[in-house]
Amino acid sequence: MPSTVDLxxxxxxxxxxxxxVLAVAGRWLPRLGCDVLAGLWAAADVALLAWLWGxxxxxxxxxxxxxxxxxxxxxxxxxxxxxxxxxxxxxxxxLMVLAAVGYAWRYFEEPSGGHAGVFPALLLLFEAGMVGxxxxxxxxxxxxxxxLMGVVAYALTGYRIEDPRPLHxxxxxxxxxxxxxxxxxLGIGLLYARTGELxxxxxxxxxxxxxxxxxxLVVCAFVFVLAGPLVKAALVPxxxxxxxxxxxxxxxxxMLLSGVMVELGVYGVARIYWTxxxxxxxxxxxxxxxxxxxxxxxxxxxxxxxxxxxxxxxRLLAFSTVxxxxxxxxxxxxxxxxxxxxxxxxxxxxxxxxGALFALTGVLLDRFGSVDEAGLHGRGRxxxxxxxxxxxxxxxxxxxxxxxxxxxxGLAEESAKSYAPWLPWLxxxxxxxxxxxxxxxxxxxxxxxxxxxxxxxxxPETSGGGxxxxxxxxxxxxxxxxxxxxxxLLAGCLAVGVVPGVAEAFDQAARVFCDRPGxxxxxxxxxxxxxxxxxxAPDWWSAGAVLSGLLSTALAVAGAAVAVWAxxxxxxxxxxxxxxxxxxxxxxxxxxxxxxxDYVAWLTVGLAGLLVAVGALR
Amino acid sequence: xxxxxxLGLFGVAAAVLAGWWAAACVGLPGFGGQVHPYGERAVGASxxxxxxxxxxxxxFDQRAFDTLGEESILFASVLGATMLLRxxxxxxxxxxxxxxxxxxxxLFGAVLLPVTLLTGAYVxxxxxxxxxxxxxxxxxLATGLHLAYIAADYRVxxxxxxxxxxxxxxxxxxxxxxxxxxxGLVAGASYLSNTLPLGTFGELASGGLVPxxxxxxxxxxxxxxxxxxxxxxxxxxxxxxxxxxxGSRTAGKEDGG
Numbered sequence: 001m002p003s004t005v006d007l008x009x010x011x012x013x014x015x016x017x018x019x020x021v022l023a024v025a026g027r028w029l030p031r032l033g034c035d036v037l038a039g040l041w042a043a044a045d046v047a048l049l050a051w052l053w054g055x056x057x058x059x060x061x062x063x064x065x066x067x068x069x070x071x072x073x074x075x076x077x078x079x080x081x082x083x084x085x086x087x088x089x090x091x092x093x094x095l096m097v098l099a100a101v102g103y104a105w106r107y108f109e110e111p112s113g114g115h116a117g118v119f120p121a122l123l124l125l126f127e128a129g130m131v132g133x134x135x136x137x138x139x140x141x142x143x144x145x146x147x148l149m150g151v152v153a154y155a156l157t158g159y160r161i162e163d164p165r166p167l168h169x170x171x172x173x174x175x176x177x178x179x180x181x182x183x184x185x186l187g188i189g190l191l192y193a194r195t196g197e198l199x200x201x202x203x204x205x206x207x208x209x210x211x212x213x214x215x216x217l218v219v220c221a222f223v224f225v226l227a228g229p230l231v232k233a234a235l236v237p238x239x240x241x242x243x244x245x246x247x248x249x250x251x252x253x254x255m256l257l258s259g260v261m262v263e264l265g266v267y268g269v270a271r272i273y274w275t276x277x278x279x280x281x282x283x284x285x286x287x288x289x290x291x292x293x294x295x296x297x298x299x300x301x302x303x304x305x306x307x308x309x310x311x312x313x314x315r316l317l318a319f320s321t322v323x324x325x326x327x328x329x330x331x332x333x334x335x336x337x338x339x340x341x342x343x344x345x346x347x348x349x350x351x352x353x354x355g356a357l358f359a360l361t362g363v364l365l366d367r368f369g370s371v372d373e374a375g376l377h378g379r380g381r382x383x384x385x386x387x388x389x390x391x392x393x394x395x396x397x398x399x400x401x402x403x404x405x406x407x408x409x410g411l412a413e414e415s416a417k418s419y420a421p422w423l424p425w426l427x428x429x430x431x432x433x434x435x436x437x438x439x440x441x442x443x444x445x446x447x448x449x450x451x452x453x454x455x456x457x458x459x460p461e462t463s464g465g466g467x468x469x470x471x472x473x474x475x476x477x478x479x480x481x482x483x484x485x486x487x488x489l490l491a492g493c494l495a496v497g498v499v500p501g502v503a504e505a506f507d508q509a510a511r512v513f514c515d516r517p518g519x520x521x522x523x524x525x526x527x528x529x530x531x532x533x534x535x536x537a538p539d540w541w542s543a544g545a546v547l548s549g550l551l552s553t554a555l556a557v558a559g560a561a562v563a564v565w566a567x568x569x570x571x572x573x574x575x576x577x578x579x580x581x582x583x584x585x586x587x588x589x590x591x592x593x594x595x596x597x598d599y600v601a602w603l604t605v606g607l608a609g610l611l612v613a614v615g616a617l618r
Numbered sequence: 619x620x621x622x623x624x625l626g627l628f629g630v631a632a633a634v635l636a637g638w639w640a641a642a643c644v645g646l647p648g649f650g651g652q653v654h655p656y657g658e659r660a661v662g663a664s665x666x667x668x669x670x671x672x673x674x675x676x677x678f679d680q681r682a683f684d685t686l687g688e689e690s691i692l693f694a695s696v697l698g699a700t701m702l703l704r705x706x707x708x709x710x711x712x713x714x715x716x717x718x719x720x721x722x723x724x725l726f727g728a729v730l731l732p733v734t735l736l737t738g739a740y741v742x743x744x745x746x747x748x749x750x751x752x753x754x755x756x757x758x759l760a761t762g763l764h765l766a767y768i769a770a771d772y773r774v775x776x777x778x779x780x781x782x783x784x785x786x787x788x789x790x791x792x793x794x795x796x797x798x799x800x801x802g803l804v805a806g807a808s809y810l811s812n813t814l815p816l817g818t819f820g821e822l823a824s825g826g827l828v829p830x831x832x833x834x835x836x837x838x839x840x841x842x843x844x845x846x847x848x849x850x851x852x853x854x855x856x857x858x859x860x861x862x863x864x865g866s867r868t869a870g871k872e873d874g875g
């Protein structure tokens with residue numbers, strides 16, 4: 001029976017071992033055997049991480065791998081530090097992998113890459129990467145698991161090799177993320193050269209002790225180290241790879257990419273800032289807050305506008321993820337524990353809603369070989385249950401109470417408005433626009449509402465028609481799991497909002513997360529960290545949260561209704577105004593060229609901008 | 619975006635990055651210092667564990683968890699390449715042609731192949747004692763085997779390269795690393811703890827768990843790299859895009875994949 005401190009490394013080792021077993025056993029086991037084995041393995045890791053979450057409580061589980069506990073405050077080893085935010089997002093990753101394994105069970109008709117074990121083995125490796133990244137307390141170790149996560153994700157994105165588009169999406173994803181990872185490694189090198197340390201807590205403590213403050217090296221290291229997580233989080237202008245990759249990856253993989261991997265980028269930014277740079281030897285909060293907030297606002301607005309413009313349903317959902325990641329980053333950027341706790345609730349619930357929407361879009365691809373909103377007009381009528389779930393997913397995305405998205409959004413807004421009174425309006429507007437776009441799809445595809453033609457002839461756009469179905473048996477009956485998995489994910493999204501205690505748990509977890517002295521003490525000098533006193537319990541479903549959720553939903557419904565029904569009924573003047581709006585955002589759409597060279601240029605511009613901003617504000 | 623715009627944007631931004639990077643490097647410790655905080659501790663810890671090669675001690679003992687992640691990256695790359703480079707529905711496999719090689723080249727290859735493999739095995743086996751180790755030796759082993767392709771032809775390479783066996787060996791060695799970590803747990807210490815007898819400093823069987831993990835990594839890297847290269851070489855040499863793509867079989871030899 002392992003003790004609690006052994007759980008973090010085991011939670012990484014178990015999926016790694018499972019991947020190996022599947023890679024070997026898949027040569028002989030039939031398809032069903034592989035899927036059952038993968039499901040059991042994913043469930044085992046969920047159990048381990050749930051145990052870790054329970055056992056960690058409001059403290060931290062500190063695990064020195066290899067037993068290299070610090071002597072006199074120094075160690076040569078790797079430390080894993082699980083607090084509730086870290087183990088929580090690891091648990092979320094494990095749950096999403098379990099959902100993806102379940103969904104993929106009947107999704108792909110044919111074995112992939114030689115035998116049936118390869119795809120689930122890659123999913124488990126992906127899980128190991130995500131869990132390792134979430135639990136580690138060491139900067140270099142985080143880089144290693146970040147790379148593991150990336151390598152698997154590139155391969156999974158390019159899964160459908162018959163079509164050049166997935167390969168192109170995977171290539172853009174791989175090139176952008178790898179370049180950013182190299183920049184991160186340069187940053188790690190800077191910090192290591194100055195401090196001789198690699199652990200988060202150790203680097204942070206050494207920077208504080210050096211007394212040099214935020215000099216050029218620290219600023220440069222801060223921006224460079226964050227390059228990898230920022231690209232993974234797909235913040236504008238680092239986001240270009242995301243829609244290209246999400247539009248073409250197999251649907252079960254999209255559930256993981258959008259549901260949890262992108263959010264892990266935001267988690268990485270928050271973790272690295274609080275543990276390494278939040279002290280007197282790091283970057284002043286007054287430099288970090290506006291820089292991150294500017295990125296967050298830009299990201300959520302660009303994501304929302306681009307989301308509204310799409311007709312390729314998976315691209316639309318991908319841009320909605322960009323928009324929401326902008327909101328999550330805003331929740332982190334105000335640097336308030338309460339906003340962080342609300343954001344954690346938001347992320348957990350969003351994973352359920354977004355995972356479900358991608359899974360349901362996968363059903364469209366399975367049935368019709370298309371994810372084109374216009375081309376599928378009215379064709380969804382034969383799938384009423386799928387349509388109902390899709391609509392539920394759309395209002396969950398808007399934050400309709402009592403879905404967890406609404407609770408998380410409300411909590412984050414309440415706290416964030418003390419810093420910037422206009423932030424709640426951003427949250428409301430962005431969640432309303434993205435949900436309106438999804439509702440518009442639901443109305444057109446399942447209810448056949450409005451006209452079948454789509455907007456503006458002659459624009460260059462990605463239609464989403466002529467996609468290869470991801471299976472080769474077009475008229476099989478619809479497997480139950482393809483509907484059951486999204487239904488369960490939506491139930492999870494609802495549960496986050498209705499189960500009492502979730503909000504309090506995350507609120508206290510966020511307070512622990514932001515307790516930098518406690519983190520450093522727990523990692524370097526175990527037993528001396530005083531527990532974080534519980535603060536005032538957050539207002540569970542405050543009137544403001546309920547109203548804001550209702551407002552977002554009402555705006556989303558109105559927006560979708562106008563988009564679907566208005567074009568035939570409004571005056572020529574209103575049409576001309578709509579046309580002008582459309583033309584105004586055309587340059588923005590034009591920036592999404594699909595050319596990797598352009599994306600790299602934007603990545604460089606983003607990093608340079610961040611350097612100048614943080615450098616000027618420090 | 620036009621090419622001029624792209625280059626201009628990139629140029630300006632890259633100049634800003636380069637300027638900051640240069641400014642940051644000024645703040646680095648000077649060259650040729652006598653002390654490094656981590657270096658001191660790592661050497662001490664390595665001697666304590668009777669491991670003569672400090673790098674091996676850092677890789678397979680002190681920061682073995684990083685190495686577990688790294689060898690998993692290689693394992694994932696092999697699996698990913700296997701999946702992406704599978705024979706697609708519109709492709710077909712062709713038997714590679716025999717190639718004519720100069721007798722001197724063939725002789726040279728036949729002599730050097732065993733020597734190279736022996737060198738690779740030596741570098742793996744002495745990883746805990748002298749520079750080298752599982753990663754380096756594994757690459758020597760894997761590339762050495764491809765002398766068979768250079769000095770003979772693809773058919774010969776396929777004979778000396780049992781892909782199924784290597785594929786399973788790759789996975790088994792990856793599994794071995796993960797499971798060896800459990801030895802520490804069984805002994806009542808933490809995951810990946812070096813709890814085995816440490817042996818005499820400087821001898822082949824010294825360092826406890828280090829030589830064993832090192833050997834597992836050597837096997838994984840050697841077989842993984844061979845399988846990885848095989849997927850790419852197969853694409854270049856054997857897999858054609860259907861009728862009218864006859865050139866690929868011979869082109870593979872000249873290009874070397």
